Amino acid sequence: MTARVTVRGVAPYDVVIGRGLDDQITPMLPAADRVAVIHTDSLAAYAARVAGQLRQSGFDVLPLVVPDAEAGKQLSVAGECWEALGAAGFTRNDAVVTVGGGAVTDLGGWVAAAWLRGVRVVHVPTTLLGMVDAAVGGKTAINTSAGKNLVGAFHPPAGVICDLDVLDTLPRADYVAGLAEVIKAGFIADPTILQLIESDPAAATTPQAPFAPEIIQRSVAVKAKVVGEDLTEQGLREILNYGHTLGHAIEKSEQYRWRHGDAVAVGMIFAAELGRSAGSLDDATVARHRAILEGVGLPTAYDGTPWEQLRATMAVDKKSRGTRLRFVVLDRLAAPRILDSPPEHALSQAFSVVTGKAAQ
Structure with a gap:
């Protein structure tokens, strides 16, 4: 059974919760020509499946592999992503899809928030933490030596896909x-x-x-109400x-x-x-x-x-x-x-x- 929770406010979007949701990603990207899929190496197989769905829908896909967990939430990693977007000619018609846990969501969301002062982003969280927290609410951030999540931006996603199937293999x-x-x-x-x-x-x-x-x-409904x-x-x-x-x-x-x-x-x-x-x-x-x-x-x-x-x-x-x-x-x-x-x-x-x- 699939459920939808709508996050209201200045930029409303849906959080889709259920199983077998591969086909729910592309409808959230109607204006995109190119899509960067940001993921960790440990999720390469699942990210490839997501990328395959996007290609079948006619999008050019740029895979961007980032370090696992908090090691990826660094200014240097974000910089590498921006350089890759620039080299690929990403414009405001293009989009970012994050595939991973809370750290990937935080990093990828900030990459999208800052590129051309904001391009569309869709989150596909692969952990329980990502589904109920990081992917919902538009908070994006990286860490600094002073502390966690001190540099970032508020950038609501175009949508969030919580496919519970991926939790079956989560440690x-x-x-x-x-x-x-x-x-x-x-x-x-x-x-x-x-x-x-x-x-x-x-x-x-x-x-x-x-x-x-x-x-x-x-x-998700608790967070959606508050951030809305x-x-x-x-x-x-x-x-x-x-x-x-x-x-x-x-x-x-x-x-x-x-x-x-x-x-x-x-x-x-x-x-x-x-x-x-x-x-x-x-x-x-x-x-x-x-x-x-x-x-x-x-x-x-x-x-x-x-x-x-x-x-x-x-x-x-x-x-x-x-x-x-x-x-x-x-x-x-x-x-x-x-x-x-x-x-x-x-x-x-x-x-x-x-x-x-x-x-x-």
Whole structure:
């Protein structure tokens, strides 16, 4: 069964969710003459299948192979892509298709956003993380030495194709990491997601779970509603960063050896503790964070980097304002808000819970 979630706003587009969706890509590229397919070497076979569909529809295809994961989100890699587009004579009639996980989506989206100040891009995410997070919402970015995703642009895609068939061959650890973003959507907006996962945590760790299509569609719908109202993160969209402030700091500190979802899972434990210390989040909901994350095998503890170093990294988080740290916390389930300038003792106490050095 195929579902469509429409992302509204200044540039509406559809996210198509289902199985066997190869034929859904070309209708999203009606004006293109040439199409660059950006992918990693590990996805060469699937990218070739996508390219074949595009060629059968009459497009000239330029394959662009980029490094895997965060190694591809570099200025030098983006530069190589732009040079290739220039050499091939890409114009504003042409388009980019990304085939890969969140890192490829971030990089390829930015390549499209910057080329000729913006050409059409269609995302074909191949990971759960990419489907429910990176491919939806028009955020594009690369990393710098200062932190993750600090250079980029808002550039909504022309469409997103979430073919669940590709998840069947995704390593379980990668699928589980993607569940962190699904669980996040449950905590900030749609508790039904949490209930479905809690009904069978073991089944939730595979795309064969009977409720997998529903939790994916619900997660996409949460993000679609938020970004449709606030594309450029002037307010509401910040709630999507629940767990991300500490999570991004962990990723950078670990030189991106940690999966994004794993780091965000730890970040949600931290954020839940901050919510409790602010006097808003009840003990039961804090405990529910740990139970559901551990139930699917996501990490809930981290003790790899001193607090002072992580705090310094968080100071350049996108939500920060001047010297003020700002975090997304919950007042209650599905009621997120921004906590501005929490006391230092509350921050260190929350981190001590994450490290296991404080009573829970």
